[in-house]
Amino acid sequence: MMERILHNNDLGKLLLRLSVGGLMLFHGIHKLKSGLGSIEKTLTDAGLPAYLSYGVLLGEVLAPLLIILGVLSRPAALLEAFVMVAAIYLVHAGELFSLTKHGGHALELQFLYLLGSLAIVFLGSGRYSVSRGRGLWD
Numbered sequence: 001m002m003e004r005i006l007h008n009n010d011l012g013k014l015l016l017r018l019s020v021g022g023l024m025l026f027h028g029i030h031k032l033k034s035g036l037g038s039i040e041k042t043l044t045d046a047g048l049p050a051y052l053s054y055g056v057l058l059g060e061v062l063a064p065l066l067i068i069l070g071v072l073s074r075p076a077a078l079l080e081a082f083v084m085v086a087a088i089y090l091v092h093a094g095e096l097f098s099l100t101k102h103g104g105h106a107l108e109l110q111f112l113y114l115l116g117s118l119a120i121v122f123l124g125s126g127r128y129s130v131s132r133g134r135g136l137w138d
Contacts, residue, residue: 010133013126014070020116021067024080028060042090059083067120070129074137077120084114 031039036057040050059079066076088096088110098106105111124133131138 009123010126010128013120013123013133014128016116016119016123017067017070017073017125017129020077020080020113020120021064024060024113025064025068028057028064031056031060046090055086056083067117067125070125070133070138071131072135072137073125073129073131074121077117081114081117081121084110084117088114 036053039053039056043052044050060083063076063080063083066072067080088107092107092110095106100106125131125138126133129138
């Protein structure tokens, strides 16, 4: 029985989806409440059009919801990973090789979201999802 509990890949996929999608959703909700002004400024300062700021809502609200539900989880996780790469490049590039005062990597949270999202891309949603992990994109 213990072996069956410990060898439950679908439960592991569920926990990964809930943590990566659920925690990212808080960032998206914050942006819905506070607006996209700072993101628009960051984009325009980098020479990019301000309308790309709406992509953050896709990557931090829509994608996490899809990941949590396990519907189109692979493309949603890829979108979330892309948003994280953009955030690291546009906002946190100066901290790439920095440590916090506690010795952790300055971008550990960003990298956990990025790598967790990529893990979902490769693992899929699993059996404990709306799609039951049956589709190519789930």
